[in-house]
Amino acid sequence: MRNRLAVLLPAWAWLLIFVAAPAGILGAIALAEADPGVPPFRLAWSTAGFAMLVADDYYLGAFLTALRVAATTAGLCLAIAYPMAMGIARARPDRRVLLLALLMLPFWTGFLLRVGAWIGLLRDEGWINGLLQGLGITDAPLPMLYTEGAMLVGMVHAYLPFAVLPLFAALLRLDPTLLEAAADLGARPAIAFLTVTLPATAPAAAAAFLLVFIPAAGEFVIPELMGPSEANLVGRVLWQEFFQNRDWPVAAALAVALLVLLLVPIRLFQRLEARP
Amino acid sequence: MTALLRAEAITKRFGPTLALDALDLEIGQGEFFALLGGSGSGKSTLLRIIAGFETPDSGRLLLDGTDIAATPPWARPVNMMFQSYALFPHMSVADNVAYGLRRAGAPKAEAASRIATALAMVGLSGFERRRPHELSGGQKQRVALARSLVMRPRLLLLDEPLGALDAGLRERTGFELRALQRETGAAFVMVTHDQEEALALADRVALLDGGRIAQVGPPREIYERPASRFVARFLGAANVLEGRAAQDRFDCPDAGITCAGAIPADTVAIALRPERIRIAAAGEGPNTARGIVQDVAFRGDDSLVLVDLGGGTTLRVAHPEEGGPPPARGAAVTLAWEAADVVPLAS
Amino acid sequence: MTRGRFVRAALAAGLLFLWLPILLLVVYAFSADRIPFQWGGFSLRWFSALAANERLVEAALLSLRIAAGAATLAVLIGGAAGWALARFGPFRGRAVFGALIGAPLVLPEVVTGLSLLLLFVALETATGWPQGRGALTVLFAHATLGAAFVAVVIQARLAETDRSLEEAAMDLGATPFTAFRTVTLPLIAPALTAGWLLAFTLSLDDVVIASFVSGPAGTTLPMALFAMLRLGLTPEVNALGAVIVLGVGAMLAVAALLLRPRRG
Numbered sequence: 001m002r003n004r005l006a007v008l009l010p011a012w013a014w015l016l017i018f019v020a021a022p023a024g025i026l027g028a029i030a031l032a033e034a035d036p037g038v039p040p041f042r043l044a045w046s047t048a049g050f051a052m053l054v055a056d057d058y059y060l061g062a063f064l065t066a067l068r069v070a071a072t073t074a075g076l077c078l079a080i081a082y083p084m085a086m087g088i089a090r091a092r093p094d095r096r097v098l099l100l101a102l103l104m105l106p107f108w109t110g111f112l113l114r115v116g117a118w119i120g121l122l123r124d125e126g127w128i129n130g131l132l133q134g135l136g137i138t139d140a141p142l143p144m145l146y147t148e149g150a151m152l153v154g155m156v157h158a159y160l161p162f163a164v165l166p167l168f169a170a171l172l173r174l175d176p177t178l179l180e181a182a183a184d185l186g187a188r189p190a191i192a193f194l195t196v197t198l199p200a201t202a203p204a205a206a207a208a209f210l211l212v213f214i215p216a217a218g219e220f221v222i223p224e225l226m227g228p229s230e231a232n233l234v235g236r237v238l239w240q241e242f243f244q245n246r247d248w249p250v251a252a253a254l255a256v257a258l259l260v261l262l263l264v265p266i267r268l269f270q271r272l273e274a275r276p
Numbered sequence: 277m278t279a280l281l282r283a284e285a286i287t288k289r290f291g292p293t294l295a296l297d298a299l300d301l302e303i304g305q306g307e308f309f310a311l312l313g314g315s316g317s318g319k320s321t322l323l324r325i326i327a328g329f330e331t332p333d334s335g336r337l338l339l340d341g342t343d344i345a346a347t348p349p350w351a352r353p354v355n356m357m358f359q360s361y362a363l364f365p366h367m368s369v370a371d372n373v374a375y376g377l378r379r380a381g382a383p384k385a386e387a388a389s390r391i392a393t394a395l396a397m398v399g400l401s402g403f404e405r406r407r408p409h410e411l412s413g414g415q416k417q418r419v420a421l422a423r424s425l426v427m428r429p430r431l432l433l434l435d436e437p438l439g440a441l442d443a444g445l446r447e448r449t450g451f452e453l454r455a456l457q458r459e460t461g462a463a464f465v466m467v468t469h470d471q472e473e474a475l476a477l478a479d480r481v482a483l484l485d486g487g488r489i490a491q492v493g494p495p496r497e498i499y500e501r502p503a504s505r506f507v508a509r510f511l512g513a514a515n516v517l518e519g520r521a522a523q524d525r526f527d528c529p530d531a532g533i534t535c536a537g538a539i540p541a542d543t544v545a546i547a548l549r550p551e552r553i554r555i556a557a558a559g560e561g562p563n564t565a566r567g568i569v570q571d572v573a574f575r576g577d578d579s580l581v582l583v584d585l586g587g588g589t590t591l592r593v594a595h596p597e598e599g600g601p602p603p604a605r606g607a608a609v610t611l612a613w614e615a616a617d618v619v620p621l622a623s
Numbered sequence: 624m625t626r627g628r629f630v631r632a633a634l635a636a637g638l639l640f641l642w643l644p645i646l647l648l649v650v651y652a653f654s655a656d657r658i659p660f661q662w663g664g665f666s667l668r669w670f671s672a673l674a675a676n677e678r679l680v681e682a683a684l685l686s687l688r689i690a691a692g693a694a695t696l697a698v699l700i701g702g703a704a705g706w707a708l709a710r711f712g713p714f715r716g717r718a719v720f721g722a723l724i725g726a727p728l729v730l731p732e733v734v735t736g737l738s739l740l741l742l743f744v745a746l747e748t749a750t751g752w753p754q755g756r757g758a759l760t761v762l763f764a765h766a767t768l769g770a771a772f773v774a775v776v777i778q779a780r781l782a783e784t785d786r787s788l789e790e791a792a793m794d795l796g797a798t799p800f801t802a803f804r805t806v807t808l809p810l811i812a813p814a815l816t817a818g819w820l821l822a823f824t825l826s827l828d829d830v831v832i833a834s835f836v837s838g839p840a841g842t843t844l845p846m847a848l849f850a851m852l853r854l855g856l857t858p859e860v861n862a863l864g865a866v867i868v869l870g871v872g873a874m875l876a877v878a879a880l881l882l883r884p885r886r887g
Contacts, residue, residue, distance in 0.1 A: 003799050004711055011703045012716075015723040018767040022738035023726075025745050039744050080637055087634030090627070099634070101879075106641045108871045111828050112848045113864040117644035119856050120651070120660040127647060127660040160641065218731020220831055225852050235733045242737065242835075252741065255734045266729045329790055349793045362791035366809045375805075376795030427795065 030252035041248045049253035059237065059254070063261065066233040069148075069223070070216035073155040074209045077163040080156070081208060085167035100168075103161050115154055115225050122150050122226075151227035155216055163208040170204030171197070203272050210269040214262055234258055279338075280305045280463050281326065281431060286335035288321055288487075295321040297487035298335070303431070308457050308464045310478035312471060314510075318487040323433050323467045327356045339430070350379070355424040356433040359440065361416045363408040369395070369419050370404035376427045394426035397456065414445050421453075425460060432457075434466040438473055450477050471511050475499060483507055500549075504623045508547035515548040515591050516621070525562070526620065531589035536562035537615035545621045550580065550594040552617035555603060556610045563618070565591065565611045569603050583609060645868060652858070652865035659856045669862040676859060679847055686844035689758055690826035693765035697822035698815055700766065701773025706807075708774065709781035710789075727771040736835030739764045743836060757841030764836045765829060769822025776821065780814035781807075816881050820874065 030049055035042040053059040088099045106114065121127045124141035132138045144150055174197060182192035220235035227233075234254060242251035283301040287294075296318045303309045311319040324330045325337065328349030337345040344352055355376070363372050373394055377387040395401050398418035408416060417437070424432055437453060438446045454477060457464045468474050474481045475495040482492040483506075490510075491503045502508035505516050519528035521543040526535040528546075535546055556564070567583040570590065579602040581593040593611060595602045603609050647660065652670070656663025673679065704724045707714070714720075727735055743753055743760050753760055788810070792802035830845035837846065851860060 004707075004714070007703045008707055008711070008714070008720075011700055011707065011724075012720065014700050014767070014770070015704075015720065018739070018742070018763065019723045019726050022735075022742040025741045026734075026738040029741055039748075080633075080640075083630050083633035084637040087630045090630065099638075101875075102638050103641070105872075105875065106645055108824055108875060109645055109868045110845075110864070110871075112830060112845050112852065113648065113860070113867060114644060116848070116852050116856060116860045116864065117648035119852065120648065120861070121644055123856070125658055125661075127651075130661060157641065157644070160637070164637075214729055215731060218733050220733055221849070225849075235731065238733050238737070248741075251737060255737050258731060259734055262729075262731070269729070327790075327794060329793075348798075349790070350796045350798055354794075356791070356794045358787040358791055360785050360787055362785055362787040364788060364791075364806055375792065375797075379796035379801065423791075423795070 026252050026255055029248055030256045032249045032252075034247050034249050039248065040246050046249075049249040050257070052250060053253055053257055058232070059234075062232050062234040062237040062254075063257070065231065066217050066219075066235065066258075067261075069151070069155070069231070069233060070213045070219070073152060073159060073216045074163075074213040076152065076156050077160050077212045078205060078209050081160060081163035081167055082205070085164050085171055088164070088168050089171035103164055106157075107161050111158060112221070114157060115222060118150070118154050118157065118226060119145060122153070145226060146228050148228060148231060151223055151231060154222040154226040155219060158222065159212040159216060162211050166204045166207045166211065167201060170201040174200050203275060207269060207272040210265050210272070214265055214269065217262060217265075218258055278305050279303065280307070280340065281465075282336075282338040283322070283326075284336040284338070286322070286325060286332045286337065288318075288325065288330060288332050294487050296325070296332070299484075299488060301482060301489065301492070303463055303465060306457075306461050306463055308454065308477060308479045309466070310474035310481045311465065311467045311484060312469070312474040312481050312510075313484035314469060316486075317484040319467045319469075319484045320435065321487075322484070323356075323435060323465065326431070326465065327354060327433055328352050353429055354431045354433065355427045355429040357417075357420045357424050357435065357437060359435040361408075361420040361440070363416055363419055363423075365408050367407075368404065369400065369406050369408070369411070372408070372419055373423045373426050375423065380427075390426050394422040397425065397459070398422045398452075413441055414449065417441065417449065421456065425456070425462075428460075429462055431463045431465060432460075434464060436468055437466055438470075439468070446473070453477060475511075483510060485510075501619060502547055502621065505545050505547075505621050508619065508621060512549075514619075515550065515553075516545055517548065517589070518545045521620070526618070528589070530587040531565065531585045531591075532587060533565045533585065534562045535615070535618045537618045539618070539620050540622070542622050543620035544623065547619040547621055548591070548613060548617065549619075550592040551578070551596075553591065553593045553611050553613045555581070555593065555595055555599070556612040559610050559612045563613050563615055567591065567609060567611065569605050569607045569609055571605060572602050581609075583611060645864075648861055648864040649868050652861035654858070654861075657858065659858045659861055669858040670866075673859045673862040673866070678842075679844070679859070679863070682842050682844045682847040685758060685841065686827055689762045689765060689843060690823045692762045693769055693826045694819045694822035696762070696766035697769030697773050698819045701770035701818060701822070702777050702811075702815060704770065705774040705777030706781065709778045710786070724774045725771055727768045728775070732829070732831035733835075735768065736764070736832040739767070739832065740835040755840075756836055756838035758837075760836045760838070761833045761841055761843060764832050765822070765826040768829070768832065769818075769825055772821050772825065773815075773818035776814050776818040777811060780811050784810050813881050817878060820878050824871075 028043065029041055031045055031047065032041040033044045033046050033048065034040060088096055088103070091099055119126070122145040124143065124145070126145070128144065129141040132142065178196050178200070179192050182196045187195060218235045219233060220239050223231050223233045223236050238251050238254040238258070241247045241254065279302045281303040283299060285298045285300060286296050287298050288296040299318070299322065311322060313319040321330060325332050328347060332345055335345070336343050339354070364375065367375070370391060373391045374387055377390060382390070392401070395404065398421050400415065400418050400422065403411070403415065408419070411419065417440070438449055441449055450473065453464070466477065478495060480493060481495055481498055483490045483498065485506050491498050491507045498507060499511055502511060502514070508514040508516050517528045517531060519526055521539050521541055524536060524539060526539045526543060526546050528534070565585055567585040570582040570584045573580045578594045578596045581595050581602055583591045583593055585591060591611065651660050651662070653665050653667065654662045655666035655668060701724070704720070708717070708721055743756055747753060788806050789802050792806045793799065797805060828845065830849045833843045833846055837843065848860070848863070851857065
């Protein structure tokens with residue numbers, strides 16, 4: 001028992017200080033009042049910050065935009081990831097390792113560098129415009145960077161590998177004799193896919209969607225570097241409130257509201273993950 | 277028989293489930309003992325309590341008269357062969373066998389000779405440098421045995437020792453286990469769910485049910501004289517007939533038969549082994565029955581004949597090959613048995 | 624079969640989508656042209672420009688130091704937490720413990736960053752520590768993030784490691800500590816290494832949390848890079864990309880060797 005305490009106590013202490021306490025402080029400051037001092041707030045029991053989130057269309061819009069962009073990103077990732085996962089699951093086992101490595105390696109090369117690479121491809125004097133003009137397809141640069149499309153490309157590129165993994169695992173677990181049984185009972189491959197594969201992998205597809213949706217809903221860097229200036233996602237608005245406006249209580253209220261909003265998807269994701 | 281290990285009123289709960297219910301048990305010096313039971317019977321919990329991986333909620337566990345219930349596993353002169361064998365995958369065979377000796381601080385030269393002896397005993401001399409993943413299932417089992425036996429335990433615990441082996445290897449390994457047990461003189465306590473394994477290997481068998489001992493005794497005794505309906509059914513599918521005891525008689529009204537013999541007044545059912553029932557030319561009165569052959573299954577030495585007695589009762593009858601061809605399906609037959617083969621069951 | 628061909632084509636297209644920007648980034652690092660992603664002949668000039676950029680080099684060195692420290696701390700905390708979750712059974716407060724260790728996995732980065740900053744501010748007000756913010760606060764934040772991932776890796780590894788191995792060690796006379804040292808630790812060593820590398824990479828990759836919890840003296844490489852990308856792209860970014868891609872490639876080759884699945 002003493003051995004266990006020696007392991008548990010430091011871990012508990014760390015988690016209470018660096019995970020539980022920050023959450024409590026965040027809640028307290030969301031209820032504080034802004035104040036032009038250092039630090040720029042005064043503790044209080046004020047719901048003014050939250051009231052502002054509800055009253056001001058700007059904040060409401062930030063949440064709606066974030067949810068819409070996150071859902072679009074997750075949907076696109078799912079649509080692209082499903083056939084990719086099938087391709088990897090069907091490959092010979094020795095090739096699978098290589099394909100999985102090819103899938104995950106970009107993740108290890110640095111998120112900002114990949115965003116930088118997309119900027120280099122998409123901007124007015126970038127690689128794609130150079131190619132288009134060089135081939136004589138266009139004679140003026142096509143504006144691509146700082147559009148919603150560019151932002152979505154960047155987000156799909158960042159999150160796609162995470163959508164493939166759960167689908168791949170589910171497809172690999174799928175008992176191949178189920179498909180043989182379906183074929184034996186008269187189902188052509190397309191029907192077998194629709195009636196056996198798809199339902200059996202639906203929970204994994206939901207998990208893949210949420211695995212992208214949850215972080216994408218709070219995304220800051222990609223909208224900031226690749227999106228149009230009017231794409232005010234909640235992560236970006238929170239950043240501005242904190243760093244530019246120095247309004248800590250509103251930033252904290254935004255964070256708490258974002259958390260509450262994501263609570264259901266997070267619980268849902270954890271349920272799906274806990275399934276055998 | 278001097279008791280080596282004595283469990284007194286051992287009780288263990290896991291949350292709401294009662295795994296062991298005030299269980300008493302005695303295991304003698306140098307005895308080969310089997311704990312037999314289905315899943316959830318408490319046999320594995322008892323084994324883990326003897327090894328020290330679980331602590332009983334109440335009761336005493338005496339080894340040579342000393343209560344060891346609170347002694348941690350690393351300080352008990354008891355060793356265990358795990359069901360999965362639990363060979364350390366990052367160590368060679370020799371290092372696996374040396375592990376316990378190193379912990380005990382045995383001198384190098386002595387350890388080396390003991391390791392060599394233990395490996396020779398299980399027929400694995402020359403395998404010292406192999407890694408566990410380079411061994412077959414049977415070889416892994418022998419390394420696990422050597423690793424336990426090298427510690428010279430008073431009591432060796434074996435968790436489903438034959439469970440992970442191919443059918444062909446089981447019989448041979450079983451005989452080898454008995455030989456090792458005689459050679460070392462240690463008491464072996466084996467857990468198994470397979471009644472054939474328990475009956476074949478052990479000097480005594482305890483059949484566990486719901487955290488209690490349903491019956492304990494030599495294999496032949498519990499096979500031939502089951503004490504309860506549970507024991508009779510668990511040990512190889514005896515016919516169990518419900519009914520009422522009367523003066524030297526047991527009536528089974530559903531099946532329409534009567535058994536005569538020494539029937540105690542508290543008998544609630546009787547057991548009849550399939551191989552004790554014979555198909556007779558004719559007969560009437562007690563210890564006979566009439567029925568229709570429902571199906572016949574050929575089993576090699578004999579045929580299993582299912583006879584429908586009516587009233588929802590079917591008797592399983594083993595018809596030996598030397599008794600001529602078995603009756604055909606649909607035939608009307610008369611069955612007969614000796615009064616001495618009727619086993620009265622009190623519960 | 625047409626569907627098989629479609630699946631293969633989709634996989635190839637998806638991998639191309641993932642790799643094309645990275646490959647072009649690396650290729651154009653060797654271009655002499657001042658405009659990134661324009662070919663102006665082979666040259667290593669942007670690598671020397673990168674090496675001469677003191678701000679970036681300093682930020683990179685700081686990031687490496689933070690990442691190494693954070694990964695080491697993360698392995699200690701996350702390893703202990705993963706071990707407790709996998710092996711301690713239903714201890715008191717286990718559900719809360721599991722939720723706390725896993726929280727950084729699911730929280731948006733802006734929320735983690737903001738709440739940790741508020742913690743450091745509150746701590747400084749209450750206790751005088753930490754004095755200001757910088758490399759140390761980033762290290763603590765990254766260790767917390769990394770510990771969440773390490774705990775998952777270790778818990779999964781222990782879940783697939785036969786528990787009776789530790790019991791067998793104790794049965795043969797090893798105390799729990801000796802059993803851990805001689806059996807558990809060697810078996811989870813590859814997972815600990817993988818967890819360290821994962822935490823190290825996450826730290827090197829993070830810009831959002833670091834931006835919140837860092838101070839004037841603690842500009843990490845991602846923070847510097849983010850500031851550069853906001854203003855536009857320079858060929859030095861390409862050179863940095865090439866260095867990192869090749870460096871990570873070498874590191875992963877080592878990790879792959881260490882993590883090769885053991886038979887048996």
